[in-house]
Structures are given as structure tokens and as C-alpha cells.
Amino acid sequence: xxxxxxxxxxxxQAGGSLRLSCAASGGMFSRYAMGWFRQAPGKDxxxxxxxxxxxxxTLYSDSVKGRFTISRDNAKNTVYLQMNSLKPEDTAVYYxxxxxxGRWIATRVTxxxxxxxxxxxxxxx
Numbered sequence: 001x002x003x004x005x006x007x008x009x010x011x012x013q014a015g016g017s018l019r020l021s022c023a024a025s026g027g028m029f030s031r032y033a034m035g036w037f038r039q040a041p042g043k044d045x046x047x048x049x050x051x052x053x054x055x056x057x058t059l060y061s062d063s064v065k066g067r068f069t070i071s072r073d074n075a076k077n078t079v080y081l082q083m084n085s086l087k088p089e090d091t092a093v094y095y096x097x098x099x100x101x102g103r104w105i106a107t108r109v110t111x112x113x114x115x116x117x118x119x120x121x122x123x124x125x
Contacts, residue, residue, distance in 0.1 A: 001026050001027070002024060002025070002026045002027040002032075002098050002100065002113075002114040003024070003025045003026055003114075004022055004023070004024050004096050004097070004098060004114055004115065004116035005022065005023050005025075005116055005117070006020060006021065006022045006094065006095065006096050006116040006117065006118060006119040007020070007021050007022075007023075007119060008020040008021050008119060009094060009119030009120045009121045010120075010121070010122070011122045011123075011124065012086055012121075012122070012123055012124070013123070013124050014086060014087055014088055014123055014124065014125050015085060015086065016086050016123070017082070017083060017084045017085075017086065018083045018086065018121060019080060019081070019082050019083070020036070020080065020081040020083065020094055020096075020119060020121075021078055021079075021080055022034070022036075022078065022079045022080070022081075022096030022116055023076075023077060023078050024077045024078070024079070024098060025077065027098070027100060029074060029077040029098075030053060030054075030074040031053055031100075031102070032053070032098045032099055032100050033050060033051065033052055033053065033098075033099040033103050033104060033105045033106050034050065034051050034070075034072060034079040034096065034097070034098055034099070035047065035048075035049065035050040035051075035096070035097045035099065035106060035107070035112060036048040036049045036050075036070060036079075036081045036094060036095070036096055036097075037094070037095045037096075037097060037109060037112075038090075038092035038093065038094045038095070038121075039092055039093050039095070039118075040091060040092040040093075043092075045095070045109050046061065047061050047107045047108070047109070048060070048061055048064055048068065048081070048094070049061070049064065049068055049069075049070035049081060050070065050105050050106055050107050051070045051071065051072050051079065051105070052104050052105040053104065054074075055071060055072045055074075057104065057105050058070050058105075059105060059107055063089075064083075064090075067083065067084050067085045067086075068081060068082065068083050068084070069081070069082040069084075070082075079096055081094070081096075083121070086121075086123045087123060088123045088124065088125045089123075090121060090123050091121060091122050091123050092121060093118040093119065093120050093121075094118065094119050094120075094121050095115055095116055095117075095118045096115075096116045097109075097112035097113075097114060097115045097116070098112060098113065098114040099111050099112050099113065100113050100114065101113070
């Protein structure tokens with residue numbers, strides 16, 4: 001069983017930055033692809049960023065490419081999402097997720113078996 005706990009969300013003005021963290025426990029973190037997703041009110045959960053086992057491979061949605069950076073520290077069992085140049089449309093609950101079946105990297109909600117409880121990010125204009 002894998003437990004994921006996100007932190008670092010909050011209220012920020014447009015143009016500002018936040019760094020989200022996701023601490024994992026249980027399982028073999030260094031063998032899991034990890035992802036960040038977000039869900040705004042009334043909308044489906046959407047892919048934000050993903051990272052492979054070693055951190056050498058990363059993928060981003062077009063909406064955040066160039067502004068967000070995903071990284072991981074396998075020694076600390078933690079994945080991060082650095083969010084810069086935030087926009088009001090980035091407002092959502094952000095979730096981290098773990099893909100535990102051995103895929104190198106994954107971008108679809110259905111590929112991830114374990115999810116954190118989410119952390120709210122609100123960007124004011």
C-alpha cells in the first residue's frame with residue numbers, strides 16, 4: 001500500500017510561485033512513475049506533469065509547459081512541482097499520484113493506482 005501526502009498549496013497572486021511537495025510512504029518509490037494532476041470545480045481531473053523513475057524523463061501538459069517543473073528526490077521519497085508565473089486558470093486542487101505497475105512514465109488518470117488527498121492552489125488576479 002502506498003500513501004501519498006501533498007503539501008505546499010495556498011493562495012498566491014497572479015505571476016507568483018508555489019512549490020508543491022508529495023511525500024510517499026510504503027512500496028518502492030524509486031520504481032514508481034509519479035504524476036501531478038489538478039481538478040478545478042466542475043471540471044474533470046487533468047494531467048499536469050509526470051516524471052519517470054530516475055527523474056530523467058519528464059512530460060508536461062501544454063498549459064503548464066515552460067512554467068512548471070516536476071522533480072523527485074528518491075532518497076527522500078518525495079516528488080515536487082515548482083509552479084512559476086501562476087495564472088488564475090491554474091486554480092484547482094492539485095493531486096500527486098503513483099503508477100506502480102512498472103510503466104516508465106504515465107500521463108492518464110487511469111494509469112495511476114494511488115492518489116494523495118489533494119492540496120488547494122488558488123491564484124488571484
